[in-house]
Amino acid sequence: MGNSLSDGLTDAVRRFQWFYTCHVRVPHELVEHSALSLTEMRVLFAVMHGGACTAADISRTLGLDTGYLSRMLTQFERSGLIERRPCSGDARSTQVSLTAAGETGLSAASAHVRDDVSTTLDAMTPGERAQLIASMGYVQRLLSPPADAPQVRLRGPRPGDFGWIVEREAQLAPGGTHTQRERETRTAMVVADYLTAPDPLRNGCWIAEQDGVSVGASLLVDGSAGSARLAALFVEPGVRRSSIARRLIKACVAFATESGYGRVVCATDLNPVSVAPFLRPFGFEELSNQGEWEKHLKEPRAF
Incomplete structure (x- = not known):
């Protein structure tokens, strides 16, 4: 039964x-x-x-x-x-x-x-057609057997992506309604910081797209003392999450290095129990009693 x-x-x-x-x-x-x-x-x-x-x-x-x-x-x-x-x-x-x-x-x-x-x-309106196409893509992806070589690419954000990031961060957060609302509030504040940053070139956002459907995202924002903050990271269920997560983290680390940051930090509210296996191969270390992971890069440049 x-x-x-x-x-x-x-x-x-x-x-x-x-x-x-x-x-x-x-x-x-x-x-x-x-x-x-x-x-x-x-x-x-x-x-x-x-x-x-x-x-x-x-x-x-x-x-x-x-x-x-x-x-x-x-x-x-x-x-x-x-x-x-x-x-x-x-x-x-x-x-x-x-x-x-x-x-x-x-x-x-x-x-x-x-x-x-x-x-x-x-x-249908253009917006309804776009929503229908995305929804059919989700259904097909979730009901299809795993592909041997899924076509995944990383791209920059488009209009509507940030609202989707806030929505999925909340919905995929472990725990009940209270936890999900807290995650939604936190992610909305991160997105607001990203969009209103005085120097937008210091921030980075990547959308993982598989066969035209968004299946994951990462968000890197300017932190403090020459550090960048990996503030959002998730991958949709039903895809090869580990390989996509690694690509998203790799993009963040490469961007932070090229931008002259001295380190990348990742807070525990990203659910470090699940992201730890992906962070360690990139040289991230857990800071005891501080609730953060960090990876040291090179000495930051003066801006």
């Missing part, structure tokens, strides 16, 4: 699945306009999106029995919808791709669905 939290999450996912199916109706509409079954349409779409893929790739993607899939692909080949060629370097495998007839048939079957989706999106 599952616990109440797990049961509640399962019910929420099932409600979303039903809402999405009723709202979009893409698979059912495609079948209505085609002689193919829903599973056959899924396989053809997998071939289209996968490019030159193998039957094993399709089987893993769709969770289909290999024997059942093989018979279906044979029928598609006889109908002229796909073609199969031996894989270069592996004679035991074949690559599957759509023929011109297959592409034409699939495009014709799905054209009206694209029109329906476009009509729905046209009724």
